[in-house]
Amino acid sequence: MASKLIDEYFREDHLPHIWCAGCGHGILMRDVAQAVHNLGLDKDRVVLVSGIGCSSRAAGYMDFNTMHTTHGRALAFATGVKMARPELEVICIMGDGDASAIGGNHLIHAARRNIGITAIIFNNDIYGMTGGQYSPTTPYGEKGTTAPYGNIDRPFDIVKVAEAAGATYTARGTAYDAVRTTKLIEEGIRHKGFSVIECASICPTYYGRKNKKGSAVDMYRWQKENSVSVEKAKGMTEEELKGKLIVGEISRSEFPELTEQYQKIIEKVQGK
Amino acid sequence: MKQMKLMQGNEACVEGAIAAGCRFYAGYPITPSAEIAEGCAVRMPQVGGKFIQMEDEIASCAAAIGASAAGVKSMTATSGPGFSLKQENLGYACLTEIPFVLVDVQRAGPSTGLPTSPSQGDVMQARWGTHGDHPAIALSPSTVEECYTLCIKCFNLAEKYRTPVIFLMDEIVGHLRENVEIPEEGEFEIVNRTVPASPAEAGPAYACKNGSLIPEMAPFGHGQRYNVTGLIHAADGFPTNSTEIADAQVKRLVAKIEENLDDILAWEETDLEDAEVCILCYGGTARSAQSAVEALRAEGIRAGIFRPITLWPFPGKRLEEISRKVKKVLVAEHNNGQILLEAERVIKNNCRIDFIGKVDGTVITPDEIVRKVKEA
Amino acid sequence: MSKMEIRLAGTGGQGLITGTIILAEAGIFENKFVAQSQSYGPEARGGMCKGEVIISDEKIGFTKVTKPTFVMALSQPSFGKYCRDLDEDCFVLVDESIVIPEDWSHKNFLSLPILATAREKVGKMQTVNIVSVGAINKILNFSSEENIKKAVLMHVPKGTEELNLKALEEGARLVK
Known part of the structure; x- marks a missing residue:
């Protein structure tokens, strides 16, 4: 099955990808392709916009209209694409640095506007491309090359931020659980407003090594053993949920989608 | 019959953009360019275009580029500190060859400087503001009428040369109201980017045909599923570390301006x-x-x-x-x-x-x- | 008349900038060249405020007023700031509420109840700029009644047309 998916949705001339052995991004990229396939979208109508960093390289490998932009700005570029041509299916792939540090403001405001973009965040808790500096999602106390004595910043919960800012669909998946994550992405694309799917990835090369997390296999095992479904989490205490990944659809709400609202303005102004 | 109208420079810039076919504006409030955003907010939906006020200057520049990649002529406007913030994505548009018009109604700086006071302090920033060697086209209007006519020219140059064009206004003309003779439609030239006839005939996204220095440009959704990147890229649009390609690409970007001076220069x-x-x-x-x-x-x-x-x-x-x-x-x-x-x-x-x-x-x-x- | 350089000064909120825009608009209807500019920023929001317009038979180069031929001041501070060091033949119009200092010897001036007319005769303080425009055009006599009316109607809010035309008329009536 996988090879068929590659044939259809990837630019094989540009593979193999640059990601390290064991990196979670390849699995997540496949999940995106699978979700698009499951939805039966026309590739010509899909625009994939990415930022800068390891995650952003996905754009180059996938056979859509692809735009590899500047660091953190993927959502801002995507907003222009979607406003200009609402009929296009716009998907953003960002890293944790893109989405929650340099581009944090764009995430908040895309969510606030409820523009019909699907934001998929490959969160590996570290700046991998630049060599392992701590990011806004690096857990408290963990190490990075710029947090040699342990991170003293509080990490962001990207899903909570997005939900609070107005995203009308939020979810969390993991690289380990490809089936569930694919479903969540699919649901996010199908959702009309702004959707955010945070995908816990792994970075065995930097994050794993710096923090003695073992091999890539060990890190996936950790994801498996520490994932708690939204349903199950409801019955657990805060103490019990500490250090766990709550996975599944986290929130869903209603608000008119931005480009549809703007279309109504055009029609009203033009007296149609 | 031409109509004689009282118009403000910033307002004329909006009308010029619309006449040029601009149908997308993204901006962030700042003086002395705020009337351009306000004008576009009113006018864009009237002509079936789009206006969006973004969360910051960087995002407005990005959104304008995104809209242009989707095939819609676009503009953003700013002043002073905002022009500094636009530089990041201005460079992106230079390298990815995505046309759009960036208006800078200059004000006195540095930093917050003297908001709303006249200045022409951004001239060198317009040339060298974004990092790396890059092409630059910047036009400067002296009358309100030129805010209209030269704005059209900015769009034409952007489309023709697939490059961002800076409309370097100043507060003196931006906030001036005077007589404007609006040319009739058909009295001015409108240039549109060359779009490949069909995805099958398109070839590599950044390949130049027939000795031209400017590649054709398909809008997203056209069917030519190509890659756009701010990394140095080969003719196929994909990143490369080839020193020969890097050299050729940067030199072509500059040459497409330098070798067309007869067409571009105006005084x-x-x-x-x-x-x-x-x-x-x-x-x-x-x-x-x-x-x-x-x-x-x-x-x-x-x-x-x-x-x-x-x-x-x-x-x-x-x-x-x-x-x-x-x-x-x-x-x-x-x-x-x-x-x-x-x-x-x-x-x-x-x-x-x-x-x-x-x-x-x-x-x-x-x-x-x-x-x-x-x-x- | 070959070139008039007009400056209107007062307090932010009096609508004087709109006043200069209306004068410019009327100038265009009279086939003149015009250049209107104004003070921006905090000044235009309640402090001292000024608007300028040049109306000329010939193309206008420099767009700012350098040697005013007409100045109107509607507040004491604006009188202090803009009504000094004027050319002898510059016409000065002030509101009658302004106290003329003893050392001010400018001859070519008129004091009219502009604010009071807006407040009492027209019944709406917001029309003070239109009362002014009425008076100014009567003094400078550069626009036909029809054209100045047309210009006023282009720049007043919908629903206030009648009120503003009355203000224009009352303003003109102030000038004997």
Whole structure:
């Protein structure tokens, strides 16, 4: 099955990808392709916009209209694409640095506007491309090359931020659980407003090594053993949920989608 | 029949953009360019276009580029500090060759400076503001009418050369209201990017055909599923580390401007035929120079004006020719000497070069120019 | 008339900038060249405020007022700031509420109850700029009644047309 998916949705001339052995991004990229396939979208109508960093390289490998932009700005570029041509299916792939540090403001405001973009965040808790500096999602106390004595910043919960800012669909998946994550992405694309799917990835090369997390296999095992479904989490205490990944659809709400609202303005102004 | 209207410079810029086919505007509030955003908010939906107020200057620049990649002519406008913030994605558009128009209604800086006070302090930033070697086209209007007509020209150049174009206005013309003769549709040229006939005929996204230096450009959704990246890329649009390709790409981006100077360069010469003194100025400063020349000529002093309309590329060759015929060139600008550097570069020792500049937020008056011209 | 350089000064909120825009608009209807500019920023929001317009038979180079031929001041501070060092033949119009200092010897001036007319005769303080425009055009006589009316109607809010035309008329009536 996988090879068929590659044939259809990837630019094989540009593979193999640059990601390290064991990196979670390849699995997540496949999940995106699978979700698009499951939805039966026309590739010509899909625009994939990415930022800068390891995650952003996905754009180059996938056979859509692809735009590899500047660091953190993927959502801002995507907003222009979607406003200009609402009929296009716009998907953003960002890293944790893109989405929650340099581009944090764009995430908040895309969510606030409820523009019909699907934001998929490959969160590996570290700046991998630049060599392992701590990011806004690096857990408290963990190490990075710029947090040699342990991170003293509080990490962001990207899903909570997005939900609070107005995203009308939020979810969390993991690289380990490809089936569930694919479903969540699919649901996010199908959702009309702004959707955010945070995908816990792994970075065995930097994050794993710096923090003695073992091999890539060990890190996936950790994801498996520490994932708690939204349903199950409801019955657990805060103490019990500490250090766990709550996975599944986290929130869903209603608000008119931005480009549809703007279309109504055009029609009203033009007296149609 | 042409219609004569009272219009503000910023308003004329909006109308020029719409006439040029611009149907997307993204911006962030800042003076003295705020009327451009306000105008677009009203006008865009009336013509079926889109307006969005983004969360910051960087995002507005990005959104304008995104819209253009989707095939819609786009614009963003800003002033002072906002122009600094636009530089990141301006460079992205240079390298990815996505056309759009970036309006900068200059104000006095550095930093927050003197908001809403006239300045022309962003001239060099318009040339070199974004990092790396890159092409630059920047036009400067001197009248409200030119805010309209040159805005159209900015879009035409952007589309023709697949490059961002900077419309370098200043507060003097941006906030001025005066008579404008709006040309009728059909009286001005509209240039649109060349789109490949079909995905099958498109070929590699960044390959240049038939000796041209400018690749065709398909909008997203066209069917040619190509890659756009701010990394140095090969003709197929994908990143490369090839030193040969990097060299060729950067040089082509610059060459597509440098090798088309005859088409791009624009300037105006006033009373230069018999002039002993040439006033080199642009934008709103030219209005002071115009009154100064009238006063000087009334006194029998033969002065004229050389006014670059394209500041970048700079019409240096013509200025050099003029500098051989006059006794002195007086550079007048609302900064501490930016175009002065270009003047010095091209004039060398052909004639004397004088300078009058202002950075205090006030306008150079005709009297000040007259006095400077008379200085021995 | 070849070139008039007009400056209107007062307090932010009096609508004087709109006043200069209306004068410019009327100038265009009279086939003149015009250039209107104004003070921006905090000044235009309640402090001292000024608007300028040049109306000329010939193309206008420098767009700012340097040697005003007409100045109107509607507040004491604006009188202090803009009504000094004027050319002898510059016409000065002030509101009658303004106290003329003893050392001020400008001859070519008129004091009219502009604010009071807006407040009492027209019944709406917001029309003070239109009362002014009425008076100014009567003094300078550069626009036909029809054209100045047309210009006013282009720049007043919908629903206030009648009120503003009355203000224009009352303003003109102030000038004997």
